[in-house]
Amino acid sequence: MARLTDHGLTDGMNPILVLGGTGKVGSRVVARLTQQATDVRIGARRTGFDWLDQSTWDPALAGVRAVFVVPLDGATLTGEFVTKAVEAGVERVVLLSGRGVDVPGYGRDDNTTGLTHVLGEKAVRELDIAWTILRPGWFAQNFSEGFFAPAVQAGELRLPAGDGAVTFVDAEDIADVAVAALTEEKHAGETYELSGPRALTMAEAMDAISVASGREVRYVPLTPEQFIAECVQDGWSQQDAADFADVVGAVRRGLDAHVSDGVQRALGREARDFATFASNTVWSAVPSPWRDGRPST
Ligand SMILES: NC(=O)c1ccc[n+]([C@@H]2O[C@H](COP(=O)([O-])OP(=O)(O)OC[C@H]3O[C@@H](n4cnc5c(N)ncnc54)[C@H](OP(=O)(O)O)[C@@H]3O)[C@@H](O)[C@H]2O)c1
Structure with missing residues (x-):
């Protein structure tokens, strides 16, 4: 049944948590989900979620059905967070990673942003729930x-x-793919490289x-x-x-x-x-x- 939330009248399903929901990609994901009448919860410091304060994780995850994870670069917290998400009953995780994580010599092995994505992807792939990984190149x-x-x-x-x-x-394309992965079954288990x-x-x-x-x-x-x-x-x-x-x-x-095929594969259209x-x-x-x-x- 439809219900009224902070974002207006929604489809009545549990909300989707969008981490980084005030950033370049997350804000566009929030706008699209809201447009579709999906109940959205924004996870960012200004809404009370802080990657670096784990006491804020449980309230953000309570009652959520899916999460868009925009990791905190330089931290290696994605694994701990998605484990907590599964414990909280989340059924689907979509991770924003980065192109180059699987390319030897793309960056130094100890580059902290690279490590965030390499370890984050590994943790997400090991989950027993539906997951999708987005690997965009430069925005x-x-x-x-x-x-x-x-x-x-x-x-x-x-x-x-x-x-x-x-x-x-284009971050608009990344957001289109993220929303598809958050709301459609067929993207589970996919890794989309986006350019x-x-x-x-x-x-x-x-x-x-x-x-x-x-x-x-x-x-x-x-x-x-x-x-x-x-x-x-x-x-x-x-x-x-x-x-x-x-x-x-x-x-x-x-x-x-190089040109990557993720937008075409996920959405069936050109980037x-x-x-x-x-x-x-x-x-x-x-x-x-x-x-x-x-x-x-
Ligand atoms: N930019 C690129 O070209 C590119 C390419 C490939 C991959 N990526 C990856 O994409 C991700 C970044 O996405 P983006 O560019 O959309 O991000 P962004 O525009 O920089 O936004 C970052 C978001 O994270 C939130 N945030 C920052 N620190 C936080 C904290 N301690 N706790 C909770 N939230 C925090 C910010 O909101 P508040 O400030 O309100 O907390 C904001 O919503 C990174 O992982 C990056 O490696 C980027």
Whole structure:
């Protein structure tokens, strides 16, 4: 029977918990489920769920039928969390992992983000309930909502990516696949590697954003050493800077240039193109240091 919840009238089934429900992928999953009249519970610090405070896990999991797990990078807590989820009666888990986890030499073995995903996937595969793993490559939305947004807004993206190309995936596609996996039986046991339909170098991606936004954004290739030094100067720890340089190194070495078939396999349609992302993004709505069409100093 339908019932009224914080999110309006829903289908009357137990809620789906969306960890990272305020982030780039999770917020889009929440929007889609709400649109479908599914009762959703958002798991993020601002709603009282903290990966680093286990006393918040049980309340988040109480009465939930399925969970979208956006892990906490650098922590290895996914295994403990999904075990608790099963104990709480959760019937389905969909894990957001990352492309490259199964590629030897993609990153250093001790890279903490890589470890989060490698150990998280292992734990999810061992569950006795339905599970699906999503392995997206680089998100297009990193440029508009994520860690590259300030650089793009300032008109200059400085990275140790060389002329490596990336098949950027649209977070809208990741969310479409996540919702399908959370609500349809047929995705159980599947691992979906997700990418966009074509590879762009960082320079080509900045060109596409320049065209769509009407403001010039350029790519400046750095050596890993230059990049780490700039990050540390900006207040990053040496470890975080080295980890991030390591992740970008996979792009420089050409390991993110291939097209993956996950969107097609999961949804039976093509993945969205980067140009569509660039033109769908309202660049002027992103807080920006630009004035008069030029980066301000
Ligand atoms: N970006 C990429 O290109 C890319 C590519 C492949 C894989 N991935 C993987 O995708 C995942 C990130 O997804 P995303 O980009 O959608 O994330 P995001 O936009 O950075 O959002 C992170 C979410 O996690 C929540 N969060 C942060 N710290 C938390 C904590 N201590 N406890 C509970 N919640 C916390 C945040 O909400 P609050 O701040 O409100 O807590 C937010 O909802 C990572 O595991 C990453 O490795 C990313």
